Amino acid sequence: MSNITEYVCSDCGCLLTHSNPLTLESMRDVHKQLCIFARQKSMTAQAAKPASAAKPAITAQKTSTSPQVASPAAALQGSEASTASMPATATPAAVEGTGGASSSGGGLTTISLTGNGTDYSKVDGPIDPGFKSKRQVVGTFQGIKVWGPVDPPGQLGIWGTEVTVDYDICVADGACIEACPVNVYEWLETPGHPASEKKPFMIREKDCIFCMACENVCPPQCVKIFQKGQ
Numbered sequence: 001m002s003n004i005t006e007y008v009c010s011d012c013g014c015l016l017t018h019s020n021p022l023t024l025e026s027m028r029d030v031h032k033q034l035c036i037f038a039r040q041k042s043m044t045a046q047a048a049k050p051a052s053a054a055k056p057a058i059t060a061q062k063t064s065t066s067p068q069v070a071s072p073a074a075a076l077q078g079s080e081a082s083t084a085s086m087p088a089t090a091t092p093a094a095v096e097g098t099g100g101a102s103s104s105g106g107g108l109t110t111i112s113l114t115g116n117g118t119d120y121s122k123v124d125g126p127i128d129p130g131f132k133s134k135r136q137v138v139g140t141f142q143g144i145k146v147w148g149p150v151d152p153p154g155q156l157g158i159w160g161t162e163v164t165v166d167y168d169i170c171v172a173d174g175a176c177i178e179a180c181p182v183n184v185y186e187w188l189e190t191p192g193h194p195a196s197e198k199k200p201f202m203i204r205e206k207d208c209i210f211c212m213a214c215e216n217v218c219p220p221q222c223v224k225i226f227q228k229g230q
Helices: 021-034 036-054 059-088 175-179 213-217
Strands: 006-008 015-017 137-141 144-147 163-166 186-189 198-201 223-225
Touching: 006 021, 015 021, 021 213, 175 213, 213 223
Parallel strands: none
Antiparallel strands: 006 015, 137 144, 163 223, 186 198
16 A cells, blocks of 8 residues: 555546555545546446336337436536536636636636735744634635735735635645645746745635545645535
């Protein structure tokens, strides 16, 4: 187990890699649950059994059997198309925008990444797990809440509601992006910030499955995951 550094899905051929075996194991288990091709094989096999059994018995059941077989496949195709489009939800160029609603993120932006706040230094972790009771939401970036204080570009606060990252601690090592099995994050350029000039932006926060992989692998401990309603 300690020697595992990569996993290749036998159904879809997806390659998962990580230097931490425990994280890779978590990523593999989550992928098995979400793999569209594996689900398609299972649903096709289940749908074929009642269809083949009913065929020699009553031919009149063809009209009712056909929609039953086609319906899961049609639903699966819709799910597969939605999943395939997920990585394209936002591009780094789109995320970098600072004004108005973004066509890729789909949410309101009131926070700017530029300003006069240059007299700041890197903040040490970990993220304060009780920040929601101590800070106020001061705006949004493509629909993602931003908790102040914020004084760009040197002070950016904590971003997110369920997938939260303290941008003033984050050093952009990329561990959270690599560990996330559902591609919640995209890189966001943050020029002028003392800790790092890019951050993992939780643009697909609502896709989080709360596996905690990103929180567990973050070296500076700037990530905190909250279950819905917390």
